[in-house]
Amino acid sequence: MSERIIKLVVNGKSCEVLVEPHWTLQRTLLYGLGLTGSAKTFCDHGECGACTVIVDGRPVLSCVTLAIECEGKSIETIEGIAASGHPLIHAYMKWDAAQCGYCTPGFVVTAKALLDRNPDPTEEEVRQAFAGNLCRCGTYPRHTKAVLEAARQLKGETR
Amino acid sequence: MEEFEGRNQDRQEFKVVGRKDIPGRLSYALVAGAAKYAREVIVPGMIHGKILRSPYARARIKGMDTSRAKALPGVKAVVTWEDEQIKAMPLLSALDPPLFEGSPSLAFQSIGIPVLGNEADREGDEIGVCVAAESEELCDEALKLVDIEWEVLPHLLDPVKALRPDAPILHPELDLPSNCVRRWGWEDGDVEAGFREADHIVEYDRFFPFFNTHKPNPFAVVAWWEQDHVGDEGKTLFIESDSYTFALRAVMTAFNLPEDKIRWLTICSGGQYCDLVSRRLVILGPLLADRTGRPVRIANTRRDSFDIGGGGADYTHVKIGFKDDGMLSAVHASVVSSIGTRAGIISDHSIEFFRMTKCPNIKSECMSVFTNTARQSADPGLPYNWEVFTTAMWRIADELAMDPAEVMLKNCHTPGPSLKLCIDKGKEAIGWNGKWHAPGALRLPNGKMHGMSFRYHDAPRHPHAFYTCTLILRSDSKVYIPHRGSWRGVYCEDACALVVAEELGARPEDVVVQFDPNASATAVGGGSDGGGAATWVAKEAAIDLKALLLKNAAAVLKVTPGELDTRDSRVFLKADPEKSYPFGMFAADTVFGWPRDITTSYTGRPPFSSWKRDTRYRILDTMNALFCEVEVDTETGDVEITNYVAACDVGKAIRPASVEGQIEGQLVMNTASAKLEDYIWDEKTGVLLNGNDLEYKVPTILDVPPIEPIVLETRLGNGCYGATGISHQIVDKGIIACAVHNAIGKWIDSVPITPDKILEALGKI
Numbered sequence: 073m074s075e076r077i078i079k080l081v082v083n084g085k086s087c088e089v090l091v092e093p094h095w096t097l098q099r100t101l102l103y104g105l106g107l108t109g110s111a112k113t114f115c116d117h118g119e120c121g122a123c124t125v126i127v128d129g130r131p132v133l134s135c136v137t138l139a140i141e142c143e144g145k146s147i148e149t150i151e152g153i154a155a156s157g158h159p160l161i162h163a164y165m166k167w168d169a170a171q172c173g174y175c176t177p178g179f180v181v182t183a184k185a186l187l188d189r190n191p192d193p194t195e196e197e198v199r200q201a202f203a204g205n206l207c208r209c210g211t212y213p214r215h216t217k218a219v220l221e222a223a224r225q226l227k228g229e230t231r
Numbered sequence: 232m233e234e235f236e237g238r239n240q241d242r243q244e245f246k247v248v249g250r251k252d253i254p255g256r257l258s259y260a261l262v263a264g265a266a267k268y269a270r271e272v273i274v275p276g277m278i279h280g281k282i283l284r285s286p287y288a289r290a291r292i293k294g295m296d297t298s299r300a301k302a303l304p305g306v307k308a309v310v311t312w313e314d315e316q317i318k319a320m321p322l323l324s325a326l327d328p329p330l331f332e333g334s335p336s337l338a339f340q341s342i343g344i345p346v347l348g349n350e351a352d353r354e355g356d357e358i359g360v361c362v363a364a365e366s367e368e369l370c371d372e373a374l375k376l377v378d379i380e381w382e383v384l385p386h387l388l389d390p391v392k393a394l395r396p397d398a399p400i401l402h403p404e405l406d407l408p409s410n411c412v413r414r415w416g417w418e419d420g421d422v423e424a425g426f427r428e429a430d431h432i433v434e435y436d437r438f439f440p441f442f443n444t445h446k447p448n449p450f451a452v453v454a455w456w457e458q459d460h461v462g463d464e465g466k467t468l469f470i471e472s473d474s475y476t477f478a479l480r481a482v483m484t485a486f487n488l489p490e491d492k493i494r495w496l497t498i499c500s501g502g503q504y505c506d507l508v509s510r511r512l513v514i515l516g517p518l519l520a521d522r523t524g525r526p527v528r529i530a531n532t533r534r535d536s537f538d539i540g541g542g543g544a545d546y547t548h549v550k551i552g553f554k555d556d557g558m559l560s561a562v563h564a565s566v567v568s569s570i571g572t573r574a575g576i577i578s579d580h581s582i583e584f585f586r587m588t589k590c591p592n593i594k595s596e597c598m599s600v601f602t603n604t605a606r607q608s609a610d611p612g613l614p615y616n617w618e619v620f621t622t623a624m625w626r627i628a629d630e631l632a633m634d635p636a637e638v639m640l641k642n643c644h645t646p647g648p649s650l651k652l653c654i655d656k657g658k659e660a661i662g663w664n665g666k667w668h669a670p671g672a673l674r675l676p677n678g679k680m681h682g683m684s685f686r687y688h689d690a691p692r693h694p695h696a697f698y699t700c701t702l703i704l705r706s707d708s709k710v711y712i713p714h715r716g717s718w719r720g721v722y723c724e725d726a727c728a729l730v731v732a733e734e735l736g737a738r739p740e741d742v743v744v745q746f747d748p749n750a751s752a753t754a755v756g757g758g759s760d761g762g763g764a765a766t767w768v769a770k771e772a773a774i775d776l777k778a779l780l781l782k783n784a785a786a787v788l789k790v791t792p793g794e795l796d797t798r799d800s801r802v803f804l805k806a807d808p809e810k811s812y813p814f815g816m817f818a819a820d821t822v823f824g825w826p827r828d829i830t831t832s833y834t835g836r837p838p839f840s841s842w843k844r845d846t847r848y849r850i851l852d853t854m855n856a857l858f859c860e861v862e863v864d865t866e867t868g869d870v871e872i873t874n875y876v877a878a879c880d881v882g883k884a885i886r887p888a889s890v891e892g893q894i895e896g897q898l899v900m901n902t903a904s905a906k907l908e909d910y911i912w913d914e915k916t917g918v919l920l921n922g923n924d925l926e927y928k929v930p931t932i933l934d935v936p937p938i939e940p941i942v943l944e945t946r947l948g949n950g951c952y953g954a955t956g957i958s959h960q961i962v963d964k965g966i967i968a969c970a971v972h973n974a975i976g977k978w979i980d981s982v983p984i985t986p987d988k989i990l991e992a993l994g995k996i
């Protein structure tokens with residue numbers, strides 16, 4: 073099989089990328105589009121959530137998703153979420169929810185997908201949403217605080 | 232306190248330090264995905280490299296034919312262990328040269344390894360040959376085409392078995408009589424006399440295995456050589472790789488380069504914890520780049536990252552003697568510790584923590600032993616066998632039917648005020664006085680057995696290294712802190728910026744930590760233990776800068792410096808505070824108005840104290856107390872940690888959210904090593920069986936119980952404003968063992984505490 077061009081909508085912008093058939097979406101984001109924020113390699117086997125992106129509204133693990141499966145789909149990465157000024161970013165900063173920071177974008181993307189479909193999650197729902205995200209630094213308790221605060225901000229309850 | 236220097240205790244009022252509503256500015260890059268880590272770096276023209284990894288736990292390459300690999304289209308270089316440049320390189324050591332040479336407190340040592348050799352110390356060890364090619368897949372294919380004649384050698388996984396007389400000597404080249412690479416030992420008082428005085432003597436064994444440091448971003452390097460456009464003649468090595476801190480010297484030595492010919496461009500290291508070990512890729516990446524004339528990237532996989540184990544694999548035999556009132560009269564502990572393979576860190580796993588007690592007779596013996604497992608480093612969960620101390624206190628309480636808290640307070644040589652405060656607050660938060668019960672005495676309505684435990688420890692009071700902080704005030708009224716990294720998180724750097732703002736009277740947003748690859752090699756920041764000291768250094772630098780600023784301002788305003796002060800990045804007249812001027816006005820030439828930086832630099836650290844090995848008693852100014860509750864299902868053997876309370880005297884919390892995050896992180900790691908994590912090697916082959924994130928159980932958010940951090944501030948530490956470090960000593964796997972004992976009345980003497988061990992202790996299997 074040979075290289076082919078696929079069309080993606082990444083963070084709202086249409087683009088064409090030359091990929092090999094075996095390339096994962098993670099590899100495509102990194103080497104095809106130069107997007108390093110979500111293209112993290114923690115486990116590289118779909119076990120850690122560090123490479124999570126949102127594809128057509130659903131969080132997926134980009135390290136175990138083939139790029140060619142994403143033809144024509146809309147992909148949201150941490151770069152897009154940050155550029156949009158999503159309240160998750162500053163809530164994470166306020167609560168110091170990042171330590172080394174390597175896994176953090178995966179958490180934020182997962183949280184964005186959660187808040188998109190459930191704007192008013194309970195703490196337990198946040199915990200369940202993060203069940204597939206690993207953090208070696210042990211920041212877990214910070215994430216629920218940050219996500220619940222971002223949810224409150226999205227509802228206009230706080231600034 | 233007489234050892235305090237500098238101007239530490241002067242400040243009583245804080246405007247920005249200690250506030251929870253000032254987000255860490257640097258953390259934006261981490262959260263927003265803008266931070267760059269080495270393995271995500273892409274350089275034009277970049278190719279890839281890989282190093283052969285041994286399929287055997289211990290083996291030697293007798294012969295090698297690389298001709299088929301070299302002939303593979305797309306392969307750019309094949310370099311073997313017989314390469315003359317490689318053979319001429321000095322051995323690669325974890326600490327080269329020994330970082331702490333001469334230090335009385337941290338006698339870390341390491342046995343060097345060839346940058347690329349023909350012997351493998353463990354399954355997965357880099358050996359024999361490395362390749363560079365147009366893609367990672369081609370590298371894999373090329374390595375498969377290398378024909379190798381292996382000599383498989385007998386291996387050893389267990390340090391106790393490695394000491395048997397009939398065990399093969401793993402490193403005959405070192406001319407050691409056994410696989411023990413170093414013996415450590417010391418004795419306070421007369422231990423035998425202490426045991427004779429004892430009313431009770433208890434002996435027991437503890438074991439805990441290696442646990443993987445599990446750096447989130449597996450090590451990587453991207454390296455290339457080019458003439459520096461502002462340098463003198465000769466190529467400069469540009470390198471993107473994780474923490475330069477320990478690897479820079481290795482690179483300089485290997486390539487005989489002065490530091491000005493190396494540009495270490497990576498600032499974000501990711502989670503490196505106390506993994507101090509330099510990897511071979513940091514030398515072989517630049518070597519392949521030199522051979523190919525192209526930028527070369529070598530990136531370890533997750534499985535490769537199981538090369539480093541924290542904490543050693545320690546077997547500890549403990550003998551304690553104590554009086555009827557619970558007072559220790561003698562302690563003797565013998566530790567057999569696996570340091571794993573060469574190039575790991577050989578560190579003393581002694582029982583120094585018993586020096587927190589009044590016990591006059593303590594004897595510690597430790598043997599560090601080679602095995603074919605993982606290289607020993609440190610974190611996460613640094614405390615080696617400190618659980619031995621906690622379990623000793625509980626065994627005394629158990630034997631005498633006393634409250635363990637009473638036993639601990641009696642034995643601690645300086646039980647107040649910090650320790651008493653921690654214990655009182657912690658007990659109150661967890662409801663100790665209403666819940667505490669005898670071992671095995673409380674079955675809950677859900678059918679599970681309830682247990683709780685408690686321990687104390689001193690807080691880390693200072694770091695092990697000097698720090699440097701340079702401050703530059705510019706005409707834009709901002710203060711810049713040039714910073715080389717490496718950042719293992721930014722909590723420490725953000726804290727330094729806050730302290731500078733506090734001392735200088737600047738707005739927090741006007742203090743900018745700025746990446747500068749040429750900044751001082753010992754930049755501000757570091758591990759969380761170093762936080763108290765890095766901020767102390769930043770404070771001292773800021774005090775100096777403020778004095779210079781006011782001197783300049785006084786000259787311009789024709790007053791004395793004493794008539795001026797600062798607030799909100801402005802200088803104002805004390806007599807007329809409404810008259811104020813931006814900082815930048817005084818960072819300018821007074822004749823022409825041209826910008827003129829005001830710069831200060833401070834190098835140092837707070838006074839060195841409590842980790843001194845020759846100190847009879849550890850200094851216990853700042854303490855912490857950790858409490859937990861568990862529920863044990865006696866049918867399934869499952870242990871659920873239901874609650875942690877950590878009352879920590881941090882001296883002074885510079886950034887409270889960071890402090891709480893550090894406490895929580897340590898307790899997540901504590902849960903991991905107490906319940907979940909364990910390397911599993913195949914006994915027969917020495918092959919690692921769980922080198923992935925499915926079978927090696929890093930905890931998820933669902934494994935983490937509620938954690939209540941209680942941050943106390945006595946200002947008794949010797950860091951900035953009396954701060955201490957916060958991590959490390961919070962962790963104690965022994966607290967879970969004690970809680971399980973409190974639940975079921977049985978001791979589980981090894982971690983992780985898994986259901987099979989519970990059921991075995993209960994006689995059910």
